[in-house]
Amino acid sequence: MKKILIVEDEKTLNEAYQMILERHGYEVYTAYDGQEAVEITKKIEPDLILLDLRMPRMGGLDFLKQYDLTSSHPDVKVVVFSNMDTKEDIDESYKLGAEKYVLKAWASPKELVKLVEDVLA
Amino acid sequence: MFYIEKLSEGRKKYPWFINTALPAIIVMLVLSITLIVYWRASLQQVESQRHEIVSRRAHNALSSIQARIITYEDILLTTRGLFNENAQITDRRWQQFVHALDLEERHPGVYSLGFIEVAESGGDNTAEKATITRVTSPYEKNIASETGYDVYADPEVKRSLERARDNARATILRAENFELHNSSASSRKSFLLVMPVYSSNHDAGTIEERRQELSGYAFVSFLNDDFFTSVVSNEDSYNYQLYSGAIVEENELLYDSSDTNEVNYDGAVSTSTETVSVADKALTIVVANTRSILSPEAVARPTAVLVAGSSFIFFVTGFIYLLTRTRTRSLWSHEEAKVQQAKDELLALASHQLRTPATGVKQYLGMLREGYAGPVSQKQAKLIESAYEGNERQLTIVNELLFVARLDAGKVTLDYDKINLTSLVKEIIDEQKPKIDELKQKLELRVADSDIYIEADKGYVRMALENIINNASKYTHEKGKIRVSVSANDENARITIQDTGVGVEEKDIHHLFKKFSRIPNELTGQVSGSGVGLYLVRKIIEAHSGTISFMSKINVGSTFAIDLPITQTASADKALNISQ
Secondary structure, eight states: OOEEEEEOSOHHHHHHHHHHHHHTTOEEEEESSHHHHHHHHHHOOOSEEEEOSOOSSSOHHHHHHHHTHHHHOTTOEEEEEESOOOHHHHHHHHHTTOSEEEEGGGOOHHHHHHHHHHHHO | OHHHHHHHHHHHTOOHHHHHHHHHHHHHHHHHHHHHHHHHHHHHHHHHHHHHHHHHHHHHHHHHHHHHHHHHHHHHHHHHHHHHHOSSOOHHHHHHHHHHHTHHHHOTTEEEEEEEEEEOOTTOGGGOEEEEEEEEOSSOGGGGGGTTOBGGGSHHHHHHHHHHHHHTSOEEEEGGGSOOOOSGGGGSOEEEEEEEEESSSSOOOSHHHHHHHEEEEEEEEEEHHHHHHHHSOOOTTEEEEEEESSSOOGGGEEEEGGGTSOOOOOSOOOEEEEEEEETTEEEEEEEEESSOOSOHHHHHHHHHHHHHHHHHHHHHHHHHHHHHHHHHHHHHHHHHHHHHHHHHHHHHHHHHHHHHHHHHHHHHHHHHHTTTTSOOOHHHHHHHHHHHHHHHHHHHHHHHHHHHHHHHTTOOEEEOEEEEHHHHHHHHHHHHHHHHHHTTOEEEEEEOSSOOEEEEOHHHHHHHHHHHHHHHHHTSOTTOEEEEEEEEOSSEEEEEEEEOSOOOOHHHHHHHTSTTOOOOOTTTSSOOSOSOHHHHHHHHHHHTTOEEEEEEETTTEEEEEEEEESSOOSOSEEEOOOOO
16 A cells, blocks of 8 residues: 655645545555654655645755655655745755645645556556 | 735836936035136136236336436436536536446436536525536437526426435436427437435535535436336236336326337236335336236146046046946845845735635535545535535636736746647647536537647646636627637647627727726626736737737627747747736
């Protein structure tokens, strides 16, 4: 079973994504900010991380920097999932090794599932 | 958006000129005033220099005159000495004396030398006679014929001579009062310097004694012109005027060098007036320069000061202006950058804040719709669908507003890619299908046999086409028809969207593509949408160097025609700019 880590500070969204992905057979872990994500990733290695950017304590980009995706965890796929689409954020995300940058507001549950399937394929 | 708009306007009205030019202007004014003061001072200095030179000339001339007169007085003293011995002297003695003096060589200004004998007549003072007993001139051979002339005949002359007698000093008289010279010389003005001679050798002390002991007067005569000309160094650069008395009065003019020298005044003139006492009279000299007496450098100095000063001011002012302008510009652009940054942050935050709750709604309605909470009845599905759509519209509006705001900020860049236009259009239509079917509208698609590819930014082209097709549906009646066709020629791809809808009045067409234009929709009876949709479409098409045209007829329908170039000539990333 593929492991997915959801890093999202909005409680309603976090729970929604968890519900959607668990229903489709994924093992879901959740974190509410970058700090929590760091702690969780110390214990497990997810197959996919759905990463929000704007979070308290530690944001998504800071987490990525610390996580050192490309060298330390080359098999982990990161999809940046944000409602901000500034050019700087997009460029930085790809530079830090993100697979995709997706606007949260674009994905309905069905689309979310398809997105995850495509990335993990 | 309105706030942001206003900021942009403010920027254009920034008072560049005042802020950047003011320091330079102030400096220029201050420096100019200083320059003018300095220039005036140097003009003044030139004036003073000139005046000083002229003054010195005047002074020197007068000194020379005084010296000369003293020389003549010495002659008279010597002559007095001669007659002191004996008032009656022999002719021979006289000739010897005169010859020894060598007047012609040593005192060329002296015209004649002579003696006036005063004889008492009948013990009555009033009948006194003063007769010229001796007179010699190197220039007039028969001047001796003047002897016998009674100088006391003229009362003025008598008074002057008696005064000289009483004061034991020399006096100067004008020769007009003397009928002394018969020759041509008499037409020329001349003077006499007359000194009393007393019978005793020592100086008589009291007036009484002097009157008693007066034996006569020794005199020298000199011609004005010769005298003054020889005293005054005859130069072209100066004009000399000599007046009798202490003040300048026209009828007291004794000598004017311009009588003999033609004078052309050339340039700036300084005049100096000085008075000196000569024997018992006052003499006033007026000297003026007739042309420039200063070195060319000195004269040119004020102008040089002005020119150099002006150049200096010009460069300093220019320099300061440029400096201030550069600094102001950089400060302002720094300010602008800060404002822009604030704007961007606000935008990003606002869009994020607006999107987040809507995203939540999207997930939960989506889950409901997809049966996560159990099977959904048709009625329920319908209700959920309406809510879902409303939410989607909200998200679309946020996207559009964000896009427009970014456009204004010049922050939109296009990423060009080779995209399959045909399949993109098909995709959009498929997405819109459900809604269109619901309105029982017919959507027809006409495409070429082979897919058409263009170089464009997929996301934005999609946004534009979605917008137009959506519009078509919104403004068309139920059961109306919408036809979309995609074609291409060598240069452009063309997409036309035609509907059989309500159409737009001619007067409103003009507003259609403007920002925030809202034309009431007859169908829905309300104005919907953010008002930026078509503005957005226009901007996107324009950024691709494409064109969009619109035709409409009321109650017949409307047609949008979009042309997009197959290839883009500019660099890969093209920035959209603000021009309205």
